[in-house]
Amino acid sequence: MVKPLLSVRRYPRRVAKPMAVGMPARWPVGDLLGTLVRFGLAAVWLVSGTLKAADPEKTYLAVQAFRLLPDALAGPVAAALPFVELGLGVLVLFGVGTRVVAVLSCLVLLAFVTGIAQAWARGLSIDCGCFGGGGEVAPGQTRYPQELARDAGFLALAVWLVVRPRSLLSVDGWLGVGRRTPAGDDGDDRDEPVPAET
């Protein structure tokens, strides 16, 4: 009988942490915040992806304006980028593999931050095209600090979900990722088992 043995070994370890900090076993407030963070990040990806997909020419010009990629790569990157964003948006929205998708989101956002920072450092005068549009602008009209601050905010959302991917209303929750029961968390702990107290 291997399975029960395994569960006996792991079970107390899983519940030890919330008990130790004296919080309810479920941290419903944290899960609720996680949901808001997830929806926020999903909105960022879906909106920016839609705006980019709607104007592929502008998106290409925006990618070229960063002067980071060789011409042969700029086309494929500009073509794929809007749909990478939309795909991440859908996955974050439904909370599928939240931690992995949040890590991917971090990587994409870090690439954006790097692009903007190098454009600023090299003295290019461009608009990041983060939400569609973009390309070269008049030198007085760059907004690098604001663009970087905004992306840092988005990065914070993604980092939250890397550190604490659990949230309400997610496919992960429904599948029972990181939970003690395979049932989804409906945000109501009253009818769920209270382990380790007996």
Added chain:
Amino acid sequence: MGGAERTARKRKQTTQAARAVAAARGGNDRRNVIIGVVIVVVMAVAVIGGVLYTRNNSTSGGAGDIPVTTAHAQYPTKVEDDGTVVAGNDAAKVTVDVYEDFLCPACGSFEKIYGEQVEKAVADGKIKVRYHILNLLDRYSNPAGYSLEAANAAIAAASTGKFPDFHASLFANQPKEGGKGYTQDQLVKLGQAVGISGGDFEAAVRGGKYNEQIKKQLDAASNNPALQRESAQGKSFGTPTITVNGTMIDLQDGDWLKKAIEQSGQG
């Protein structure tokens, strides 16, 4: 509900939970695989589907023939060694130099607003125009390089005498900046459509016959102080830039050509 009853219920729940956990733990790997597969499938469908959708719906450049737009007047051209297309009578009293790029939207506007006046004045022998066709926006077609290919094809068309319609057609049906641009095949077909016969034109288009001259012209124009415009970032060269007898003119002045012709005493 009595205390003993509650404890019993709780215990029952706990054992149920333990069983459920055992089941879930047992399925952990499988569940992770499923989630991983979902992530990969969603991303692949989004990216591949999206790119194909965009490609099919891209109107700019198009796959068909470039429509022929006839110039407002026909005029003779010759090509100088440095790739400059000289339009009109050499003896004309006014010399207009036009620096343009077939991808540049502002050049498209220039041709829309002033093209007719310029073409007619050239045909009437009042002015001659030296077209410096540049590849300033090479990076801004997708794939890159339309500016150079179009410039090369137009100069090749000029060497066959069919420049006016070829030039007018490319500007009247200008691809979007950031768009696909036209292919060599489309440029060759446009040449045939405006009446160029023989294989020399096609060879010139495909072989990039004038590419080196075009690049040198761009270098020369970019570094020519007389062609720099004042802007917030200092002086810089852009297209379209127009000079009359060597002096840069302000395109905000709608009568620039009329005035130039009047000043030369041709009314």
